[in-house]
Amino acid sequence: MSDRLPPDPGRPRPRSANAEGRLRRYLLVNGVAIWVSVLILVVLRVAVVGKSSTIEWTIEVLAGAGVVVLAAVALASRARSTLAAFMVVVATWGVALAITWFTPFIAPVGLLALLLPLVIVADHLPRRGRAAIVVTTTLLSGTIVAVGSLRGDEYDRAYAYSPLQALMLALFVPLLVSVLVLGLRDYVSRLQERTRELEESRSRLAQASVEARRGIERDLHDGAQQRLATLAVDIGRATRLWEKDPAAAGEVVRGLQGQLELAIRELRDLAHGIYPTALGEKGLPGALPAAARRTVLPCTVDARDIGRHTPAVEAAVYFCCLEAIQNADRHSHGTLISVLVDESRDGGGLRFRVTDDGTGFEPDAVPDAHGLTGMRDRIRAAGGELRIESARGRGTTVEGQFAPGTRQPR
Structure with missing residues (x-):
């Protein structure tokens, strides 16, 4: 490439x-x-x-x-x-x-x-x-x-x-x-x-939004909420032991730090899935390399000299690339994933492409695949167009394009 x-x-x-x-x-x-x-x-x-x-x-x-x-x-x-x-x-x-x-x-x-x-x-x-x-x-x-x-x-x-x-x-x-x-x-x-x-895209996005909120509620309930509830119980136990057995109370208090760190980490991971901090602070050049470091297959990212675009466009590009990277990492059986993000020299349309050298698949055979449909809907909702090209034995390319006018001033 x-x-x-x-x-x-x-x-x-x-x-x-x-x-x-x-x-x-x-x-x-x-x-x-x-x-x-x-x-x-x-x-x-x-x-x-x-x-x-x-x-x-x-x-x-x-x-x-x-x-x-x-x-x-x-x-x-x-x-x-x-x-x-x-x-x-x-x-x-x-x-x-x-x-x-x-x-x-x-x-x-x-x-x-x-x-x-x-x-x-x-x-x-x-x-x-x-x-x-x-x-x-x-x-x-x-x-x-x-x-x-x-x-x-x-x-x-x-x-x-x-x-x-x-x-x-x-x-x-x-x-x-x-x-x-x-x-x-x-x-x-x-x-x-x-x-x-x-x-149809609007209907799917509305349903996906409901499912996402339910997923967040479930993750909070099963993760950080349970962790915080345990912390509340331990704090109460430490309070009751404080006068009767200070040594036992101190032992309970010392264990609270580890539980707090785990709760903070779970909340941070959950927030990262909703909207990565790096994406809000550094844009696509900062968020995409961090996502690439979490893959099993080698993944290269080229997003140099990319300016800031509207939050909706940056989020659409990031999560679409993230989905394409994860699909390639899990299913492509390839040796390399490449991510390329570019924009016209006059600050116009933003373009991105995710490719792999894996076994590929037949897109027409899975027209209703949830992940592929979600990527298309997310890009179209932000004002762009998405194309997915693949064939058996020739890898997969996910390419998106946005019209000029999404870039924000420095």
């Missing part, structure tokens, strides 16, 4: 397999729509219209965009969704401008094409990338309207009106509207899925 996570301030959050699958499906649908359009235009050029520079230019533009989309499909299949999304956005802009320039009478089609990236692939881009796309799309919409208006008169003078114009409008408008409607439907599905996940 590298010394640091790749310095990418605008890196998007880790995404689920469903999100990646949706992007690939959209790219495939978009590519099919483009190449079907090319095929129809070629048929029109050969069998109906004959030689037409307008159709030839449109075919060339669409074919170029189709090649870009196919390349984006290949990148998305290799989990490079950010680059694939950028390529599709740029290709769409090029198509919108080109078809407006060559065929200004279908400028409305160009405007529809501009909307597609905003609806479908923007979620796969970094935050600053999305902002740049919104601004650029707004500017391009005005440019397309201006080009369509300026080129319209020139086009009408050069080419007499023909049924070809109506035919091209009838071809492209329904095609783009269909893709746009599918994109909107997919976007609504994503929102519904995220809402359902948040509701």
